[in-house]
Amino acid sequence: MEDFEDSPALDAGLLSGAQAVEHYEISRYGTLIAWAEQLGMKQAVQLLEQTLEEEKKTDAALNKLAEAAINRKTA
Numbered sequence: 001m002e003d004f005e006d007s008p009a010l011d012a013g014l015l016s017g018a019q020a021v022e023h024y025e026i027s028r029y030g031t032l033i034a035w036a037e038q039l040g041m042k043q044a045v046q047l048l049e050q051t052l053e054e055e056k057k058t059d060a061a062l063n064k065l066a067e068a069a070i071n072r073k074t075a
């Protein structure tokens with residue numbers, strides 16, 4: 001990180017790492033929801049769906065940040 005201090009590459013790297021985490025979480029929550037549905041765990045399904053929506057919102061926010069960074073760089 002020190003090597004890329006004050007570089008757009010650092011922001012790009014951090015954003016891509018954060019999005020990778022969000023995508024992993026989205027896939028895991030999708031699986032957990034399917035399992036909870038199969039087990040008839042309605043309350044767990046509701047909670048997991050809420051969390052999944054939060055993860056998707058975070059991913060969308062990271063997308064906006066990445067797009068803003070690209071637009072800033074090309075302006």
Ligand SMILES: [Fe+2]
Pocket residue numbers: 021022025055058
């Ligand atoms: Fe997350």
